[in-house]
Amino acid sequence: MRSSHRVRLGAVAVVLLSCLLLTIKTAHANPRYAAIVIDVESGDVLHSANADATRYPASLTKMMTLYMLFEALERGDLRLDSPLPVSAYAASRQASKLYVKAGSTLPVETAIQALVIRSANDVAVVVAEALGGSEENFGRMMTDKARQLGMPRTTFRNPNGLPDAGQTTTARDMATLSIRVMQDFPQYYHYFSQTRFSWNGQTITGHNRLLGSYPGADGLKTGFIRASGFNVATSAVRDDRRIVSVVMGGFTAASRDAHMADLLDRGYVRLSMLQRGDWIAQADVFGDRMELPQQPSSPTPAVQVASAEPASTVSLSSALQTRLTESSTEPYGRADAEMGSADDPLRDLIARAEAPQPAGAWAVQVGAFSNADQARSLASRAAERLASQVNGGRVAVAPSEGEQRVYRARLVELQESEAHSACNSLRQQGMDCMVVAHY
Incomplete structure (x- = not known):
């Protein structure tokens, strides 16, 4: 390693180590x-x-x-312009709120904006009652969904966080x-x-x-x-x-x-x-070195909600799910790893950097739908917009596992740089997308 490179890395190490000390002090x-x-x-x-x-x-x-x-x-149960009824209970929730009136209705799109932007507690209950019948039942549905999404330590009781x-x-x-x-x-x-x-x-x-x-x-x-x-x-x-x-x-x-x-x-x-x-x-210079609790060997049983629709189980990309799961048992980048052991962090880093990626291991995802035809139609529209840009990619509809499937609309078999370029092009044309690993 050249001397100038060592100096640069040393300076970065000092800065990051200082940040570590500040983070630990803040946490304590x-x-x-x-x-x-x-x-x-x-x-x-x-x-x-x-x-x-x-x-x-x-x-x-x-x-x-x-x-x-x-x-x-x-699922098609609602549209963006569907009216959601406002109950007296929902209207009575404390601020932050939109101050919706009991007996009125609220369009779904306005409800989305009110939850994201205003963080409206009253509107959250409007949504909960529309989807679950009551705040209590919707809380059980939310907890059930959390288990399916890989959130084992989360329990919900209400839709707003009060x-x-x-x-x-x-x-x-x-x-x-x-x-x-x-x-x-x-x-x-x-x-x-x-x-x-x-x-x-x-x-x-x-x-x-x-x-x-x-x-x-x-x-x-x-x-x-x-x-x-x-x-x-x-x-x-x-x-x-x-x-x-x-x-x-x-x-x-x-x-x-x-x-x-x-x-x-x-x-x-x-x-x-x-x-x-x-x-x-x-090196673990960004945070504490605490050993994180091990994930349970089997998922926490889902709460059974008789009145709820069967919930879909949608898995994260394999690379992302693996890293999230691994990091809950082995904090990423331990500084105190024994350099001669099997989990040598330097050797792992070199191996990861040198390991060849499979050809076409990346995809551009443009949506997820309960209907496979809708997913295929959107993926095909994306492919048409990229016809002159992407070579070798193909349209794919990837179903999730579970009682009620969700179908991901994707363009697959792309190189990483090609996927990023394609997604940027779609965004410029007004189509939302995300680059994901597709092994």
Whole structure:
């Protein structure tokens, strides 16, 4: 290694080690603190601090409420212009709220915007009652869905995150949910980047300041109750690489946002170093060294809800699910690994960098549907738009496992650079998409 390269890496190591000490000090001073940073493409956990410790989700809960609403839209149970009835109970929920009136109705699209932008607790109950009949039953449905999505440590009691001692989660589970929302419903993800909407002649603005302050941030959700502190789940894209991060337990909204920006910055630094194969990238300089609890050997039994529709089981991409699962038992990038052992981090890094990728191991996903024909139609439209750009790719409809299947619309058998270029082209033409591993 050249001398100048050693100097550069040494300087980076000093900076990152300083950040480590600051992070540990913050975590010890704030018992509500938890955070995780994930490279969505590979599933690598770039930072983890108390990621599996029990926390209150607050309004991050509404991401699950929205997930289930998106499912209803794709099943055809609702349309964006379908009216949702407002009950007296829903209208009585405490702020933050849209102040909908009992006896009125609310269009589904407005409900989506109210949940994302206003974080409206009353509207969350409107959605819960429309989909589950009651808030209590919908909470059971949400918990059931959490188990199916790979969120074993999350329990929901209500659709909005208002205080309930039984409504708990972890930073890792909230990151999983964030990724699933993007991967399973890219056609609706654009709502998470919106910062305002119109309602009854008024312009309603949102709470998510990171959308305007952090370059590349394009969603997801903020949250706060007194017991949780200030929470946020954020997705950002830089150089065609997407990172999802969750911060829980901030003292103020401003300090939470500043910490999130810092974690994203450092996440991209570490990701860049991993991609270049730099040795320092494998050291655990981003967070605590706690051994995370082992995942249960079998999933927590799903809650049976007699009145609920059979829920779909949709798996994450194999690479991402593997990394998320592995990181819950073996924190990624342990600094104290024995260099001569089988889990030598430097040797693992070199092996990963030198291992050839299968040809055409990447895909562009443009949507997920309950109907295979709809999925095939959308994938075909995407292929037509890319006819002059993509060579060798083909349309594929990938079904999930489970009682009620969901079909992913994809263009598959692409090279990684080709997939990124194709997705960028589709975005420029107004079509949402996501690059995923397709082994």
